[in-house]
Each structure stands twice: as C-alpha cells, then as structure tokens.
Amino acid sequence: MTEDIAAIDRKIRRAAKILFYKRHRQPGVKGWELKKALGRDYQRVVELLSQRLASLDLQVRTVYETGDSNQERSEEEHERARFYITLKEPLSTSDVVLSGWRIDDVATLVVTVAHIISREGKAPRREVEALLREKFPSWKTEFNLNRFIRTGYLGEDENDVLYLDWRSRAEIDEKLLLRLILGEETKMLEAGLQNVKR
C-alpha cells in the first residue's frame, strides 16, 4: 500500500516536471507524451497533480483539438489533447496591466476574440480590422493583430481569415467572455472595474 502511494507520488512529481518544464517551442504536453512518461493511468496522475496545484492557485488544463471541453471524450481524443498548467483563478486587472499588457492592447485582443467567437470561430481579417479601426489607428491594429498571431492567440489561414489559435483556447474562458459581454455577469465585472480604478 505504502509502495503504491510512493509510486503515485513519484508519478505526480514527474508529471509536474514534464508539464512545467518547457519541452517544445509551444508550451504544453500532448496526452500521448504524458501516457508514455507516466503510464496508462496518466489521466488520474494529472488529476491528482491538478488537485495538489490548486492550493497554489494553479490547475492542469486540457485543451482538446475540437469541441467543448465538457463533452465525453474518447481515449484517442485524450491522447491528442494538449495539457497545460494555467492559473486557476483570475488575475486582478491591475496585475494584468502590471504584467506588461497595455490597456489598449488588451482591448484589441478582447474585441478580436469576442468577434471571432460570435462569428462561429472564423472572421475575415479585414472585417476585424474595420471593427478595430473605429477606435484604434490602422498601424496599431495591424501591429497588434500580427503580434497576437505570433504569440499564438490568433491564427490566420491562406484566405486571410482569422481564427482562435492554441493560446486563446488554452488561456481564455470563451463562455465567460460572452456572458460578460452580454451583461450576464454584471457584479463580477463591476468588481473587476473597481480594481482598475484603484
């Protein structure tokens, strides 16, 4: 029994190393890589690691190639999914600004992401640019869109159509964003706004 616990403990520590330590140019680890390193019960090990990380306000987040994260998944889909360690609770608005994000850059990203989500995951670049140019100069709009493509928040296909790329899918809670925009989470948003003013 003690040996079992020790073995699981070793696996959790190994999972932490694998997930924290950047292995590829893109962060995160594929399910099949975790399976290879941790064995068949890798999902349980990851779940246990996530529970331990919760006390540090961190979590293991699974991003599947397609679809909603709540739906039933096959073993193959788990193996193809990418696992990341992310913050569990939101940062304060002032922390976001302090982490190097300019307020207008954040606004550009939110507008772009929300617009793409509302257009069923795809939007022509010129449509997004037209929307952003109502409030920001063209050079800034173009610069920011290119930057978000480079950092993995957005992708652009050969027809100049923008879509949400891996970083948005890993870091942004799309459903909550839509609820906030539609005014369904007013209290939450007002508290966040107080944070900006302070």
Place this chain on the structure above:
Amino acid sequence: MSQARGETERDRLLRIIGLCMAVESRGLNPFEVEVQQILGTLREYLPRWIALDDIILDAQTLNQIATVVSLQGEWLKRRSTSLFVDPLLVELKLKMMSSPRLTAMFALVWRPIVEMEGLSGRRVQEAVDYWNNLVSLEERRLKLPNATDSLGTVTKEELIKRKLLSEKTFAEVLNILWLELKERTASEGRIHYWNFIYADTYEETVNRAYLVSFLITYGYATMQINPLEEEIYLIPNKDLVEPSSRRQAISIPIAVDRETWRKMGDEKH
C-alpha cells in the same frame, strides 16, 4: 436529349456546384441551399444523361450537396451550444465598451499558461566542453588558405575528381536521405538523432549530421527535443514544408564529437 436543353441543364448543375462551393468557402448559411429541391432536379436529369462527362457532373453536384448537408449539421450543432450568440449584438456591445471595461473583462477570463525554462547540469557541462574544445577565432582564421592572385576556371568533372563536388546534386543527396529517414521511421514515426546519423566512420557520421541539418532547415524534417531526458529525435515531414509556412526558426547546436560516436559504436557492436 436535345442539345439546347442539355446545355441548360448542364449550366444549372454548374450553378448549383458554384453555390455550394461559395457556401463552403465563405461560411454562408448552409440552409440557404435548397437541398430537397436540388435533389429533385438531379433525380429528374439523371435518366437523360448519356455522356460520361454529364454523369461525372451529376456526381460532382451530388458530392457538393453532401458537403452542404454536412455543413448544415455543423451549423445546427454550433447553434445548439452555449457559445452561440447573435454576432451583431456582440459587435454592438463591443463598440459601446471602453478600454478599461474590456481590460477588466479580460482579467476575468484570462488564465495564463505557467511554464519554466532552464538548463540542466548536463547541458551546461556540454556547453563548457564545447567552449573548451573550440579553437580561437584567430587560429581558425589562420587555417584558412590565402587567396591566390590568379583566377581560373575549373570543370565540374575536375571538382568531382578533387572531391569538392559530388556526382549527385545536393538536392538529390537530401532527397535520398529524406527517403531513408521516412523508411526508418515508418513504424515509430521518429528516430533518435544519433541512431540516424551514426555511420561506420566518424567522417561519414559528421557528413550525415551536416546533411540532417539541411533536412531540418529546408523543411524536410523536424526535430523533437526532450529537455528532461535530453534526447533528440528526428521526425520526417510527409511533404516538404515551405519556410514561409513554418513558425519562427531557431538554431540548435549539437556537438557531434568523436567520443559519443565511439560510444555509439561500442553499443552497436
């Protein structure tokens, strides 16, 4: 079938194909296509088609209709999820919001990825060894031959004779190596870097390492590095990946030293 009527019917099918393709490429509402009606038309025309080209056109139309039906399924699925909202409403709301409000919103929905970067002790040791074995730049420059005053021409045969040029072009050599990489990774999808470059002589191993660097640079293959295990794998690309379609390139120095080659030889024999 009269020729004029045949032309009209062919045009009709071409227009249907065009409509279906527009729906697919521009993301238009797939329910704009009257599938039921089009299927009725196809059923009506089918007995009259005699020429092979017409039958192929009929099949192409049916294929496009199948794509639209599949898009209709996706469209319904999307609208039944909680992520569906009226895009115009979202646009209107976004236009009315200030930057601080949008930032507060972002803070609430953003869970940034946490990751670490670092060097292992072994990698540091390798770097130190590399530095210690590296001849100074001045010495390396001294070894370069002096440029001669006289200029002349030399034939390709002469270059081959002097072993400055191979009989095969560089592209051919890379292609052969790419095929070898594909063959050797057919079962597992990847191969350990040293296993692939290892040859019976040290010189040939270095030559293979040199060629592998071009395979990666030119997009014939990718390199997978496991920093924890400090293992490097080669994965062949199915097709040549153009540099423009790849992400930003990085350089990875790998020491192909005689000692590692010797150890590899001992393990193999």
